[in-house]
Amino acid sequence: MSVFMDLNIVNSHDKNKLTSIIETAAHLGYSTVAINYVIEPQKKKQEIPKPHSVSDIFEKFPMVQGKSTPIKVLNRLTIVASDASHFRPTNDYKLFDLVAVYPKTEKLFHAACMTFDVDIICIAVGERQPFHFKRAPVNGAIDRGVFFDISYTAAIRDSSMRRYTIANATCLMEVCKGKNIIISSGAEKSLEMRGPYDIANLGLVFGLSEGDAKAAVSTNCRSVLLHGETRATASGVVYTMKKPHTLEEQIEDKPASKKAKTETA
Amino acid sequence: MEEPTTFERHVYKNASVYHYMKISLDLENGKRSFSDAQFKQLIISALKELYGEVGAAFPFDLLKFDPSSLKAILRVYNKGLVKLWSALTLLGSYQNEACAFRVIQVSPFLLALSGNSRELQFGESLTS
Amino acid sequence: MVRFKSRYLLCEVCVPERNSLQLLDERAIHHTLRAAVNRAHGDYGSALFNIGVNVKYLNALTGVVFIRCRKAHYRLIWSALPFITHLEDRGQTQNVQCFFNCIHVGGTIKTSQKFLAQYNRQQLHRMLLDCNTDAEKQHVRRALLSCSVGNVKREEADDEEGSDDDDE
Amino acid sequence: MSPELEKCPRSLLVCEKSNFMNEKSRHDIHVSKHSFNYKISVLIPECAVLPANISGVISNFSPYYLVRDLPVYELLQEKSYETVLQKGTVYAVSYNTKIDEDNSIALLPSVVTLNLRDKTLAPGTKRYQRVLSGLKDRLPLRYDFLFTEHNTGGDEDNSLYNLLSQYKPIEHKAVLSHHTLKNLPCPTLYPSDLQGTTLSCDPHSFLEWLGAVNLDISCENAADSFLSTYICPEPKSSVSQALLCTITGFISPEDVYLLLQELRYDLKHCCRFPERCFLTMTKLYISHKLFFNCTSCAHRKYFDEPKFTPWLSLTVHGFMDSPVSWGATEHGFLKGGENFYNLVCFKNQDYWLHMATGAHDGCPP
Numbered sequence: 001m002s003v004f005m006d007l008n009i010v011n012s013h014d015k016n017k018l019t020s021i022i023e024t025a026a027h028l029g030y031s032t033v034a035i036n037y038v039i040e041p042q043k044k045k046q047e048i049p050k051p052h053s054v055s056d057i058f059e060k061f062p063m064v065q066g067k068s069t070p071i072k073v074l075n076r077l078t079i080v081a082s083d084a085s086h087f088r089p090t091n092d093y094k095l096f097d098l099v100a101v102y103p104k105t106e107k108l109f110h111a112a113c114m115t116f117d118v119d120i121i122c123i124a125v126g127e128r129q130p131f132h133f134k135r136a137p138v139n140g141a142i143d144r145g146v147f148f149d150i151s152y153t154a155a156i157r158d159s160s161m162r163r164y165t166i167a168n169a170t171c172l173m174e175v176c177k178g179k180n181i182i183i184s185s186g187a188e189k190s191l192e193m194r195g196p197y198d199i200a201n202l203g204l205v206f207g208l209s210e211g212d213a214k215a216a217v218s219t220n221c222r223s224v225l226l227h228g229e230t231r232a233t234a235s236g237v238v239y240t241m242k243k244p245h246t247l248e249e250q251i252e253d254k255p256a257s258k259k260a261k262t263e264t265a
Numbered sequence: 266m267e268e269p270t271t272f273e274r275h276v277y278k279n280a281s282v283y284h285y286m287k288i289s290l291d292l293e294n295g296k297r298s299f300s301d302a303q304f305k306q307l308i309i310s311a312l313k314e315l316y317g318e319v320g321a322a323f324p325f326d327l328l329k330f331d332p333s334s335l336k337a338i339l340r341v342y343n344k345g346l347v348k349l350w351s352a353l354t355l356l357g358s359y360q361n362e363a364c365a366f367r368v369i370q371v372s373p374f375l376l377a378l379s380g381n382s383r384e385l386q387f388g389e390s391l392t393s
Numbered sequence: 394m395v396r397f398k399s400r401y402l403l404c405e406v407c408v409p410e411r412n413s414l415q416l417l418d419e420r421a422i423h424h425t426l427r428a429a430v431n432r433a434h435g436d437y438g439s440a441l442f443n444i445g446v447n448v449k450y451l452n453a454l455t456g457v458v459f460i461r462c463r464k465a466h467y468r469l470i471w472s473a474l475p476f477i478t479h480l481e482d483r484g485q486t487q488n489v490q491c492f493f494n495c496i497h498v499g500g501t502i503k504t505s506q507k508f509l510a511q512y513n514r515q516q517l518h519r520m521l522l523d524c525n526t527d528a529e530k531q532h533v534r535r536a537l538l539s540c541s542v543g544n545v546k547r548e549e550a551d552d553e554e555g556s557d558d559d560d561e
Numbered sequence: 562m563s564p565e566l567e568k569c570p571r572s573l574l575v576c577e578k579s580n581f582m583n584e585k586s587r588h589d590i591h592v593s594k595h596s597f598n599y600k601i602s603v604l605i606p607e608c609a610v611l612p613a614n615i616s617g618v619i620s621n622f623s624p625y626y627l628v629r630d631l632p633v634y635e636l637l638q639e640k641s642y643e644t645v646l647q648k649g650t651v652y653a654v655s656y657n658t659k660i661d662e663d664n665s666i667a668l669l670p671s672v673v674t675l676n677l678r679d680k681t682l683a684p685g686t687k688r689y690q691r692v693l694s695g696l697k698d699r700l701p702l703r704y705d706f707l708f709t710e711h712n713t714g715g716d717e718d719n720s721l722y723n724l725l726s727q728y729k730p731i732e733h734k735a736v737l738s739h740h741t742l743k744n745l746p747c748p749t750l751y752p753s754d755l756q757g758t759t760l761s762c763d764p765h766s767f768l769e770w771l772g773a774v775n776l777d778i779s780c781e782n783a784a785d786s787f788l789s790t791y792i793c794p795e796p797k798s799s800v801s802q803a804l805l806c807t808i809t810g811f812i813s814p815e816d817v818y819l820l821l822q823e824l825r826y827d828l829k830h831c832c833r834f835p836e837r838c839f840l841t842m843t844k845l846y847i848s849h850k851l852f853f854n855c856t857s858c859a860h861r862k863y864f865d866e867p868k869f870t871p872w873l874s875l876t877v878h879g880f881m882d883s884p885v886s887w888g889a890t891e892h893g894f895l896k897g898g899e900n901f902y903n904l905v906c907f908k909n910q911d912y913w914l915h916m917a918t919g920a921h922d923g924c925p926p
Contacts, residue, residue, distance in 0.1 A: 028367075068629070068705050128443070156357035159314065159436055166440035174397065191293055191363040198354040198368050204566060205351045205437065272585065273755055277574040281765050284569060285772075301788055317435030319472070326789040328778045338776060340791060343569040351566075373572035374917050375772025377901060380600040380878030 003031035004196035005221035007076060007098065007120070008151050008184035011037045011052075017189065019057060024190035026062040026071040032221070034076040034098055036186070041079070041086040042104075048092035051075035074225070076100060078122060081108050089117050098228045100149060106131035113137035113146065119228045120147050120182070123172055125154040125165040133175040142180045147224050148172060151186030152194065152202060166205060173207035181208065182224060183216040281373040284346040285328075288353065290335040293363040301330040304337060308349075311356040316348055325349055328375075336369075338378065346371070397445065400467035401505045403497040404474065406456040413489050414456045416480070419448045422458055425481045426473070433473040441466045449502065455513070459505060471495060576764045577914040578755040581825060581906075588904070588912060592821060592877075595902060597654045598812040600878040602775055603824065606747055608804040611739050615806070618816075618823045619737050625709035625811035626730035652813055653708035654880055707811045735810030742803045746780060746793040750872055752911035762794035764915055768903065770794055771874060774805065817877055824873060825906055876903045 006025055012018050018035065025033045037049050054073040061070035074097040081087050082104040093099050100120035103109040112121050114137055121141060123129065141148070150169050154161040173181070183203055187193045194202070196217045203213025290304070299307075305327045313321035325341040341349045353366040370378055406422070408414055426446070430438040445466070449459040462470045480489040496512060499505035517537045524530040579586045603615075708730070748770055750761045757763035762770075770793060773780060780793040879900035905913040 152355075155355050162315070162355060162436045163440040163443060166437060167443045170441065171444055189363065191291060191365045192357070194354050194365065195368060197371070198350065201347060201350045202354050204347050204568075207565070210568070210570075272577070272579045272583065274575065274577045275756060275764075277572075277576065277764070279572055280574065281572045283769070305788055313435060315435045315437050317431065317433045317438055318476075319433050320435055320437075324790070326791050328773070328789050328791055329776060330788075338778065340789070344567040346569045347566045373570070374574075374901070375769045375778075376775065376876060376903065377772070377878070377917070379602065379772055379775035380876070380901060 002218040002222040004029055004217050005032040005034075005225075006030045006185050006187075006193070006217070007032075007034040007074075007182060007221055007224060008036045008078075008149065008186045009033050010186060010188045011035050012188065015057065020190045021187055021193065022057070022071060022073060023062045024193045026064050028193060028195040029065045030071065030196060031064050031067070031069065032072040032074065032225070034074040034184075036076045036078055036100075037096070038078045038080065042082045048077070048090070050092075051077075051095055074098060076120075078102055078120075080104065081112075084108065084111065087112075087116055098224065099231070104130065110134075110137045113141035113144075117231060118146060119224050119231065120149045122149045122151070124168050125151055125186070126161045128164055129168040129171060133172050135175055138172075138175045142176065145180075145223065145227050147180045147182050147220055147227075148176065149182050149184055150206065151184050152199065153186040153188070153192045156192055156194075169206035178208045178212035180220065181212065181216045182220045183213075279343075282342060283340050283375075284343055284371060284373050285375045285378055286339045286341065286346075286350070286371050287369040287378050288337055288339060289367050289369060290337075291365045291367060292335075292359065296333075296335060299330075299332055299335060301327060301332070304330055304335075307356075307359055308339075308353065311352040312349065315352045315355055320348055320352065323348065338375075340375070343373075398464035398500070399445070399461050400464050401449070401499045401502055402460040402462065402467065402471060402474075402495055403499065403505045403509060404458050404460060405494040405496055406458060406491050407494055408456065408489060408491045414453055416489055417451060417453045417456065419451050421480050422448050422451060422460075425477055425479075426460065426470070428481045429477045430470060430473040433476050434469055438469060438473065441469060446470060457509065459502065461502075464500075467498065471498070573918050574764065574768075575916045576755055577916075578752065579912060579914075581910040581912055586912075588821075588914060589818065591902065591914060591916070592818050593814045595817075595877060595879055596652050596814055597880045598814065598817060598877050599809065599880045601808045601812060601817060601820065602876040602878075603806045603820075603873065604771065604774060604803060604876075605806075605824075605873045606745070606800045606803045609741050609802050611804060611806055612827055614823055614827065615820070616737070618819050619735070619808055621819075622735045622808070622810070622816045623709055623813055624732045624734050625707055626732055627705065627707055628728045628730040629705050631706050631728050652811070653706050654811070709811050709813050733810060735808050735812055737806070737808050739804060739806035742774070742805055743801065745774070745800050745803045746797050747800045747803070748794045749796045749798055750905065750907075750913075752872075752907040752909065752913070755913055760796070762796070764913075766794035767905075768915060768917075771876065771903065774803075775807075775876070812877075821875060821904065821906075824875060825910070872905055872907045874903060874905045877901060 009018070009021050009025065022033055035052070035054075037051060039048065052075070054075070057073065061073070063069070064071050075095070076098040077093060077096040078100040079087055080102045084107075087101055087108075089099075098120060099118045100122055101108075101112045101116055101118045102122035102124075103112045109121070109131065112118060138148075150165070150172075152165065155165040156162075181203075183199050183206070185193050199217050200210075200214040203216050204210065206213075208216060290299075290307075308325075308327075309321050312323065316323075323342075323345045325339055325345060327337060328340050329338040331337070339349070350368065350371070353368065356364065356366060358364055372378055406414070406417060426448075427439065427442055430442045434441075441463075445461070445463040447461055449461045451458045460470070474493040474495055477493050478490065480491055497505055497508045499508065514537065517533055521530065521533050521537075524533060577587075579588070581588060748762045748767060750767070754760040755764070757766070761767070769791075770780070772778075773791065778791065779789075780791055782789045782792055784790055784792075900918055902914060902916040905915075907913075
């Protein structure tokens with residue numbers, strides 16, 4: 001049981017576009033979203049961008065539909081790697097809550113599953129997966145708590161990409177048996193977002209079981225966040241205080257409990 | 266008058282033949298006019314794209330359609346629920362205009378669609 | 394390497410004139426199948442077609458094809474076969490009418506092969522009845538003997554050892 | 562073809578038939594145990610206006626309160642526990658939490674359900690202290706709550722309201738709306754044939770029809786219609802008018818019971834017992850029996866008209882996000898979160914009860 005999350009909303013320089021997507025996400029019932037910064041070192045030498053501070057996007061975060069809490073926004077970095085040199089974990093990576101890699105070759109896929117310090121491995125959705133998934137690396141990734149990300153926007157945009165998405169996802173499911181999958185949108189506009197229950201249902205088309213499909217938009221995403229936090233806090237040795245967010249709550253709480261005591265006395 | 270009836274209890278598991286869906290259609294350029302037949306045809310075309318002629322032949326009913334809000338209630342055989350739902354999910358455009366089906370509620374009981382407690386909202390004016 | 398359970402569909406391509414069988418090649422069959430699956434089952438069908446379906450064997454003389462597909466999807470592929478009416482290549486309909494008659498579904502290529510041998514023998518027996526001249530009869534008899542009982546027996550023995558070796 | 566795509570969520574429907582007068586009848590238990598009710602819908606065939614006694618009962622429904630950002634431990638303070646909770650007339654449920662995503666909290670008479678795990682607590686025990694301090698210091702849970710109290714007459718009974726007054730609860734009243742339907746095709750029901758083998762239609766068809774009436778869905782279709790093939794189940798007849806009345810809010814089971822009683826009397830009797838007392842359910846039984854001896858008829862009832870209704874129906878929808886449905890039976894939310902029951906009351910005091918819950922829920926009692 002966990003809140004619904006969409007860990008892939010494509011970053012845009014157009015702030016209005018971004019806010020409208022995040023507002024839609026909140027309206028559809030997602031409690032957490034991640035803005036995805038994609039860099040492709042292959043195409044051009046790209047600096048690792050500095051993520052926006054999420055508080056710049058909204059003065060007041062939109063409330064999640066049917067809840068009393070505002071939506072939580074995270075930053076995610078995705079590196080499209082076609083060569084081993086493309087993935088260099090530097091301090092720049094640490095500015096992001098989540099780090100993902102999209103390996104283009106079998107060798108890199110193996111490395112990503114077994115060694116790379118990442119939270120998410122992306123699966124091809126707009127083209128045929130150029131290699132077969134093998135059990136050893138996939139199991140390795142599962143053991144390390146790394147998750148595979150399937151984004152569904154390509155499947156909404158175009159018929160042939162839809163075939164690739166379904167085919168690649170089905171292939172992956174046959175190997176990973178539905179474990180460690182997250183389904184995210186990869187949306188670039190708000191009409192490409194779909195509700196969490198819709199995605200849980202779509203998971204069945206990708207070959208997931210009902211429970212695994214719902215986990216792919218909820219509990220598995222939470223595991224990814226925890227993995228991201230442990231990566232940031234030196235393999236989880238210091239993991240007692242969750243986030244400043246909880247601290248605030250505790251501080252807020254104190255006067256209330258005092259008040260309560262005085263009243264009951 | 267009939268005699269008072271005797272106690273009887275029956276448990277039906279998965280005996281409902283249908284599932285019911287409450288949906289609405291969002292379009293990029295706001296609302297446009299749809300007839301109920303066009304609306305149903307749009308859903309059939311979504312089914313046909315994803316599941317081919319076999320999928321398009323699967324019967325479902327457009328029980329209710331409100332052209333002003335583009336909201337509708339569908340009835341579908343249990344077996345076709347996942348397919349119909351996923352076809353709605355993956356429909357991305359209508360006549361080159363981006364669109365999205367939003368699924369509001371799904372239930373094996375039509376009666377359940379008339380009482381959605383998630384619709385219970387209190388206006389901000391009441392809360393201040 | 395991950396191994397998957399497969400199903401082999403043994404089909405007979407039936408054409409109005411036997412000599413048009415010469416036009417068959419594996420690519421044409423593959424395209425025809427792909428188009429039929431796409432028509433019947435849409436993008437979902439095409440996606441499943443793209444994984445694991447291939448034409449394993451084609452005999453352009455008898456019009457027999459082996460289609461291999463994943464066990465999980467074979468019903469979907471199979472159900473599209475009856476809708477094939479023409480050979481297609483790269484989306485273009487060729488002027489060859491045909492239909493696919495699925496004669497056997499097997500779990501291994503061996504069982505399908507065994508079935509095919511028996512099936513062909515049956516066909517020879519049927520042809521024997523239709524023969525008009527002695528020369529023809531002789532010809533068919535010789536063919537029948539060449540796929541002799543001994544050969545088939547040996548194949549059967551092989552088969553039992555190696556049955557269902559495709560399982561993971 | 563692709564069997565994994567042809568599965569669908571499980572559904573569960575329990576049907577009972579009995580008679581209100583039957584001593585073993587459990588309708589009162591069923592009603593009283595369905596604690597968190599969101600909406601009531603009443604359908605009375607052959608009735609055009611809402612009977613005054615019904616609207617009277619509805620306007621007397623207890624108000625309910627919305628309190629924002631309430632720490633959970635406040636509900637478990639020893640004082641509130643003893644003064645309010647143990648009396649068992651308070652119902653509280655966390656508002657704006659989703660059962661499949663968040664922890665939801667429902668406060669039942671005498672049982673507190675936290676995150677779907679039952680903890681029966683008694684003040685003073687170590688366990689109680691532990692839970693209380695846990696909720697206070699270690700896990701400062703705060704939720705928006707809806708709560709309602711069954712008003713038993715006395716003034717100080719609003720004590721939960723008083724206790725929580727510092728959190729400024731806002732009072733709400735249940736909203737009533739009703740309208741008359743004309744020329745309604747209507748299935749014929751026979752009390753003895755619950756399963757619909759010969760005389761009536763089967764329960765699923767009946768509930769479907771009732772849903773169609775509630776949602777204003779036309780059933781004038783043919784089997785070959787393009788849009789919809791939905792038709793009214795057979796055997797059917799047409800009623801010239803019917804009253805559909807809905808009440809939304811947070812309604813306590815006691816109020817539902819009062820309404821049910823009122824509807825039954827309207828259905829059964831053409832007189833009104835002046836000193837009817839609805840305070841407790843046991844008393845109801847007494848008033849019931851007294852009723853039989855009463856012969857004076859002071860009221861004109863809607864069914865005095867020649868075409869009186871042979872039945873009426875009462876549907877009660879629970880909160881989809883309530884962690885329990887009946888009593889402490891777990892309720893989950895897979896896709897639809899259905900959690901409702903429907904009572905069909907017949908003139909001879911027979912009734913049918915249909916209870917539906919969601920895909921992974923416990924069976925109704």
